[in-house]
Amino acid sequence: MSNGFDDIPFFDEEPAPRGRPDGPQAGAPVPATTPASMPASGTASSPAAGLGIAARAMAARDVGRRPDYLSGLNPEQREAVESIDGPVLVLAGAGTGKTRVLTTRIAHILASSKAFPSQILAVTFTNKAAREMKERVGVLVGGAVEGMPWMGTFHSIGVKLLRRHAELCGLRSAFTILDTDDVVRLIKQLIQADGIDDKRWPAKQFAQLIDGWKNKGLSPADIPEGDARAFANGKGRELYAAYQARLKTLNACDFGDLLLHPIKMFREHPDLLKEYHAKFRYILVDEYQDTNTAQYMWLRLLAQRPKGVPQNVCCVGDDDQSIYGWRGAEVDNILRFEKDFVGAKVIKLERNYRSTEHILGAAAHLIAHNEGRLGKTLFTDRSDPDDQKVQVHAAWDSEEEARAVGEEIEQLQRQTHRLNDMAILVRASFQMREFEDRFVTLGLNYRVIGGPRFYERMEIRDALAYFRLVCQDADDLAFERIVNTPKRGLGDTTIRALHDYARARDIPMLAAAAEMIDTDELKAKARKSLFDVVTNFRRWQGLLENTPHTELAETILEESGYTDMWKNDKSAEAPGRLENLKELIRSMEQFESMRGFLEHIALVMDTETNENLDAVSIMTLHSAKGLEFETVFLPGWEEGLFPHQRALDEGGRSGLEEERRLAYVGLTRAKRRCHIWFVSNRRIHGLWQSTLPSRFLDELPVTHVDISEPEQSYGGYNRGGYGQSRFDKQEPFSNTYSTPGWKRAQANKTDATRDNWGSRSGVSIERVGYGESGPRAKTIDGELIAKSKVDDPSKFTVGERVFHIKFGNGNIAGIEGNKLTIDFDRAGQKKVLDGFVDKL
């Protein structure tokens, strides 16, 4: 990625294309329907290698044969690729070759000499998608993609625009991009500075509010009165404004600003917008269903042209895969495309190349439960009697779930399936841990995608704060982070004084430090320490331009005493942290400058995975979008977890539909095998709670689904050392929906399942007892515990003999409200909820 600080004169980057970009070409015209017979065009050894991609693509064309990138496309895909002039909306179902269409379309534009690579604006939603698109365009036209500077995420393109025109937004080009963590810390300062109780009005919550406003494209003046009042007794608007002002003095942006500033800039400078209109001859947008209002405004500004001028915009999306409503995505954007771009051509891609008919059938049946769809029906020609139906499995608890999934994986592995072809897709990241634990025990390679991130580690953030401050000395957040790390005797008192001094004079804290050294406001010791800090930073800043950046980075960490701090640390983590710091320096090598590096990590928080290692992928359903695997495991299909309680509480019906789309995304990731799991017991907040199978299981078609028979009596229960449980005597699963959990779900269907998971008010009701009717035990947290005792005071007594469905028989050792401490014969002492045990 370019570092974004290039000084290349903007509008002279490329020669004028041959002929008018949207008119007939001066060179050999290429009717789009030329018969095809071209061999693989630019490989590394082709004569065109080494040229830019446009040149290579054209060279391929000039050979006089139809480029083979068009062959192998189905008619709809062909149309989507070849309709390059005028607005096009491609509704592409899962696995219908969406990315292929996008990349081929780009190749086609280039090969038709309609535009230079730098004249194509191609926007994706995630960095991963951008990376993949770059690679695939590269493969199509031969070699790596140089010269497509405007392919990237909304945010990365936003940064690029902002670096160029920072002054129009009241920033300087070297501005810092703050991540969520910085933002929260900053807001916390503002809240406290305003004398607002930050317990009652958490900074994190306000950060989310601001983010929501920005997603809607609202600046402080625009936010609705109600919203403004809702936070901190009506101070919402002022706080938001104060936050923006503070960002300006810090010369910093948050993620939302990367979209909002360009919008504002284009609105206020129509001439500038015009220049970009001239520049971007073709605009492509991936995952259009995920765009939020701000992104929509951004796109419309760039894509809409005066009457008569062709609007060469192509948006690709799938309303059934819209899963980001919670962060402001507006499915409406895709629904109104035809209104926004008059004369738009709408092309549906419904032929699926990815999954078996069982998987497709299951997914289609599920998603049909949603209302308000554009209505696509995926189909496939693929039909193989050997194809496996979607497998639904039941497990007792998440531990057994992980164990069983592990066994299935090992079995597949023995059948020579690669781990790289398998993935576990979870609803919420806390589910990952159990699988990780299990796989560590098994010695099974796994990779967590989008998990705890490298760049979020303490030592990395510290190091980055040093680098940020060197690059941008107004970055007070960075300053505050490291001014006393390692310890330099600069405590709260000193920092507060610096803070006040800086604020009073409207200067950065580093500058304030430099000035305060010469005053007598601080103690001599603090002054000495500050002097060292300031001198160090001045020196490092001097080295910035002429020292290799990796060398400078090492120098900074050495001279600041930061590495020494960890070397002297005797804790177990210290060596790992030093190793991470080395890794950080190593990863800087790929970048041209320290600034380029900082920008990369601000935007691309994910660390690259090494594909060479054969490993199972573990990730959330959200981050799985766009990926595919031979075998997919979908654990945790239980009410409250999936669909997630919070989605239901906050989103109501549309929340449920979004969850269903998420389930649809999960199913359609699978090419050949798909295993769904649900458990009867899950530990939530440290307590065992019983759970109901997800309603989505009911929405799967029986014809494409198998309820799998567990191998030998339920995984591990009777061989796991808990002794015989009553459950062992249950009928084994039959081939119909007759698992105990399932039956229970049916029985309870009319009950309000939403109460099943502890809501925040602390009341949760659960049901246990197979074969018995109706809810029995009440599990109540907090103050309602007392009530439940009054209702049913003599349910259990200390010393009583009881049975627990998981742990077997035991004696009650203690009772606290509804929580029992039980000495189990086999499982030892456990704390369980009274609803889970029966008197013997």
Place this chain on the structure above:
DNA sequence: AGCTAAGCCCTTTTT
């Protein structure tokens, strides 16, 4: 100033 112990909150998804 710095450490430890005790409470507190939270646990959906992300550029």
Place this chain on the structure above:
DNA sequence: GGGCTTAGCT
């Protein structure tokens, strides 16, 4: 259950 922040102590 657990990670984090705060309060209170040395």
